Amino acid sequence: MIEASHLSKSFRLRAGKKDSGSAIRNLLRPRSMIKEAVRDVSFTIGQGEFTGFIGPNGAGKSTTIKMLSGILHPTSGEVRLSGINPHRRRREAARSLGVLFGQRTQLWWDLPLKDSFEVLGAMYSMEETRRIRRVQELDDLLRLGEFMDTPVRKLSLGQRMRGDLAAALLHEPSILILDEPTIGLDASAKRDIRSLLRSVNEELGTTILLTTHDMDDIEQLCSRVLVITEGTLHYDGSLDGLRSRIGMPAQIEATFRTLEQANAAWAHLQGAGADSFGGKQLQERTIIVECSLEQRSFMNILRELETFGELEDARMREAAFEEAVHRLYPDARPAKA
Amino acid sequence: MIRDLKGMASMYKLLIRFSFRSSMQYRFNFWLGSTIAALIAFVEFALLAVILSRFGTIQGWSVQESAYLYSILILSKAIYRTFASDVHHLEKYLLSGDLDGLLLRPLPVLLVLMTQNVSVRFGETLLGLGMLAYSLSSLAADDQIQLWIAIPLSVLICLNGGLLLFGIGLATAATGFWLTRIDMLQNLTEDATHTAIRYPLSIYPGWLKGILTSILPVAFVNYMPALYIVRGEAGPWMLALSAAASLVVLGAGAFLWKWGISRYQSTGS
Numbered sequence: 077m078i079e080a081s082h083l084s085k086s087f088r089l090r091a092g093k094k095d096s097g098s099a100i101r102n103l104l105r106p107r108s109m110i111k112e113a114v115r116d117v118s119f120t121i122g123q124g125e126f127t128g129f130i131g132p133n134g135a136g137k138s139t140t141i142k143m144l145s146g147i148l149h150p151t152s153g154e155v156r157l158s159g160i161n162p163h164r165r166r167r168e169a170a171r172s173l174g175v176l177f178g179q180r181t182q183l184w185w186d187l188p189l190k191d192s193f194e195v196l197g198a199m200y201s202m203e204e205t206r207r208i209r210r211v212q213e214l215d216d217l218l219r220l221g222e223f224m225d226t227p228v229r230k231l232s233l234g235q236r237m238r239g240d241l242a243a244a245l246l247h248e249p250s251i252l253i254l255d256e257p258t259i260g261l262d263a264s265a266k267r268d269i270r271s272l273l274r275s276v277n278e279e280l281g282t283t284i285l286l287t288t289h290d291m292d293d294i295e296q297l298c299s300r301v302l303v304i305t306e307g308t309l310h311y312d313g314s315l316d317g318l319r320s321r322i323g324m325p326a327q328i329e330a331t332f333r334t335l336e337q338a339n340a341a342w343a344h345l346q347g348a349g350a351d352s353f354g355g356k357q358l359q360e361r362t363i364i365v366e367c368s369l370e371q372r373s374f375m376n377i378l379r380e381l382e383t384f385g386e387l388e389d390a391r392m393r394e395a396a397f398e399e400a401v402h403r404l405y406p407d408a409r410p411a412k413a
Numbered sequence: 414m415i416r417d418l419k420g421m422a423s424m425y426k427l428l429i430r431f432s433f434r435s436s437m438q439y440r441f442n443f444w445l446g447s448t449i450a451a452l453i454a455f456v457e458f459a460l461l462a463v464i465l466s467r468f469g470t471i472q473g474w475s476v477q478e479s480a481y482l483y484s485i486l487i488l489s490k491a492i493y494r495t496f497a498s499d500v501h502h503l504e505k506y507l508l509s510g511d512l513d514g515l516l517l518r519p520l521p522v523l524l525v526l527m528t529q530n531v532s533v534r535f536g537e538t539l540l541g542l543g544m545l546a547y548s549l550s551s552l553a554a555d556d557q558i559q560l561w562i563a564i565p566l567s568v569l570i571c572l573n574g575g576l577l578l579f580g581i582g583l584a585t586a587a588t589g590f591w592l593t594r595i596d597m598l599q600n601l602t603e604d605a606t607h608t609a610i611r612y613p614l615s616i617y618p619g620w621l622k623g624i625l626t627s628i629l630p631v632a633f634v635n636y637m638p639a640l641y642i643v644r645g646e647a648g649p650w651m652l653a654l655s656a657a658a659s660l661v662v663l664g665a666g667a668f669l670w671k672w673g674i675s676r677y678q679s680t681g682s
Contacts, residue, residue, distance in 0.1 A: 087678060142679055147516045149675050163675075170519040182514045186435040195431050198424065199518050227438070 078121040078144060078251060078285060083153035085114045085139050113139040115307045116153070121285060121300075123250070126277045128298035128315075129287045130401065136307040137287050141255050144285070145175050157251055171200060174244035174282075178256035181240055183228040189239045190224045193246060200247035207246070214242040218272055234265030241269070245276065252276065254286040258293055270296055303401055322400045323368035325354075330381050330390045331362045337385030338363060344384065361388075369394075421524060428528035432498075436532065443532070451536020458483055458544065461611065474613040477555075478643050480548035483611050485567065485635035487541035489574025490607060491534040497579050499529040501603070503586040504595050510680030522674060523583075552643060563642055566652070570642070574634035577659040581606070581629060583666030590673030606631040633658040 089109045114136040121127050131137050142148040144155055146162030146169055155162055162169035176182075183192040190211070197207035215221050218238045223231055231239060237257065244252060257273070258266045274297060277284050288294060294301060294315060301318050303311035311318055332338040338361045345356055345365070354366035367377065374392050381387065436443050461483065465476045474482075494501065503526065506512040515525045545567065552558045585602045589595040606629050614622055614636040625632045633655040640647040 142513065145517060147513050148677065148679055166516070167519040167521075170517055173517070175517050177513070180510070180514070182517070184431060184435060186438040187431065191431060191434065195427065198427050199520055201420075 077123050077158055078283060079156040080144065081118050081154050083114055083117045083143055083150050085143060085148060086110050086112045086151050113307055117309045119302060119312055121283060123283055124281045125300060126284045126298050127300045127302060128294040129285055129302045130294060131304035135305045137304055138255065141253060141287060145173060145253050172250050174249035174252045176240050176244045176254045176257055178259040181228065181236055183239055183243055185229050186227055188225045188227055189220060192243055196243055196246050202247060210246060214245060217275060218242050233260055237261060237269060241272065250283060252282050252284045256288055257286060258288060258290055273297060323370045325400045326369050327364060327366050327393045328377055329362055329364050331388045332385050333388050335361055341381055341384040424520060425524060425528060429531050432528050432531040446532065447536045450534060451540050454487055454537050454540050472613055472615045477548045477551045480544050481639055481643050482613065482635045484541045484544035484548060485570055485574055486607065486610055487537050488571040489578055489634050491537045491541060492571060492575030493578040493582060495533055497527045498531045499526050500586050501582055503589050507589050507593050512677065513679055523670060558643060566642055570638045573656055573659050577634050577662055580659060580662030580666040584669050587666065587669035587673040590676050602629055610635055630658045630662060
């Protein structure tokens with residue numbers, strides 16, 4: 077079980093504004109600036125739940141994850157992992173926690189995978205027989221055998237991720253926190269990792285919290301979604317609930333044969349009866365509209381446009397889920413890295 | 414408590430073993446690094462020896478006596494850097510965010526850090542031992558010291574020196590939690606002070622002596638104990654005082670470290 081109550085984290089940044097004053101002045105009198113990375117975030121994830129944690133870059137995902145896993149101390153608020161506060165009792169909390177950072181390996185880079193397991197087993201004070209049995213189990217699940225004796229630096233990204241996942245699971249943690257576990261993987265490796273995670277959750281009953289930018293991860297794995305933007309938790313609920321809030325956003329591009337037709341249709345859209353469209357754009361003979369497919373079907377919209385003349389071309393693009401989340405929370409501008 | 418310490422000691426041994434196994438993947442680099450380090454230390458002492466042979470003494474300290482100072486320093490430093498290797502390189506972990514991974518383990522971060530990228534300083538150790546042997550034997554030949562007392566005490570002095578240098582290194586590294594970039598500070602508190610105590614402290618002006626015996630008390634690594642062992646200018650209490658200096662520095666380092674780690678800010682992602 078993961079409990080976060082009123083978590084906040086602010087950082088002091090030393091960066092002075094670039095345009096105000098010279099670099100030398102900034103060096104001499106650094107202006108510090110408090111940045112609130114996470115503001116008053118609370119949630120509880122029950123044992124065995126599989127939860128997705130999404131939000132744009134710089135929204136506070138990583139900061140929250142690092143607070144949950146005991147790496148960063150919150151400015152205020154409290155974390156409990158199975159009842160243990162990882163900031164007061166870090167080493168104890170670490171025993172029931174497995175963490176995977178997709179962008180960074182925790183394996184011994186120059187040693188074969190099996191050596192990493194040996195060290196990790198000792199770190200978590202596992203008996204040798206128990207460790208060997210556990211590695212066997214993980215091998216069955218993750219198919220590690222083929223590269224167990226290869227130095228980690230020579231593994232492919234997909235293999236390395238499987239190895240890292242096994243390393244995070246070795247000490248049988250009841251909580252697994254995954255930061256972008258599918259980043260950089262090709263489609264088949266992603267499929268692999270997902271099915272593995274599903275069986276870890278179902279067969280071992282492990283509580284899993286996962287961050288990702290790939291909505292397929294969320295759709296295929298998570299029963300619950302948390303959305304964070306600008307450091308604040310905006311949504312906590314089912315994926316269907318989030319989807320119905322967003323609607324089914326789509327962008328339709330219709331190109332008329334002549335400029336006159338396009339202009340006439342454009343005039344119509346500017347007038348009454350066109351509230352159902354979000355953004356509108358006219359580019360020569362092409363009209364681009366945004367709408368929710370829940371309210372009007374694609375064909376319905378095409379028929380309306382065709383009253384102004386025959387269409388040369390029409391196409392529809394469903395908005396990416398993440399982009400849609402953005403639009404749902406308009407104060408959430410993507411932060412610069 | 415005792416069981417805890419025993420557990421930590423065996424964990425430390427295991428981590429060192431694997432760290433070794435890692436660096437042995439690059440044998441050539443490993444041995445070349447060791448050789449070069451020894452060579453540098455040797456050249457530095459040779460320079461000192463040349464100066465000494467010209468002038469005979471430095472402020473009344475003979476060649477043998479200066480060799481004693483130098484060898485204790487080299488051995489202390491070798492002990493510190495062998496047993497606490499990457500503490501000196503904390504900055505690297507702070508800049509890359511690699512400290513995150515260490516914080517996830519159910520072990521003290523310092524213990525894990527101390528066992529990363531371990532290198533045994535064979536070259537420096539050999540050079541230091543050779544120099545110490547030369548110094549002690551020629552001093553004994555002049556009846557200035559008695560070997561059966563000086564040898565065991567010198568071993569203790571080296572261990573104490575290792576602890577003291579480790580304490581200063583730890584305190585300096587811990588400031589990285591606030592400052593992030595600390596290489597210049599390390600230049601000052603570690604490199605510069607180590608260079609300073611190659612020579613007898615008496616050659617320095619008062620304010621520098623003050624610093625080297627109080628804020629950065631590196632004088633207690635070699636000069637102060639040598640006053641008793643080699644020069645007979647101080648009593649055995651000087652050894653107790655040196656041990657006390659190590660404890661104070663180590664305590665301050667541990668305090669700063671604990672405080673600093675709770676302020677760790679990690680990196681962007």
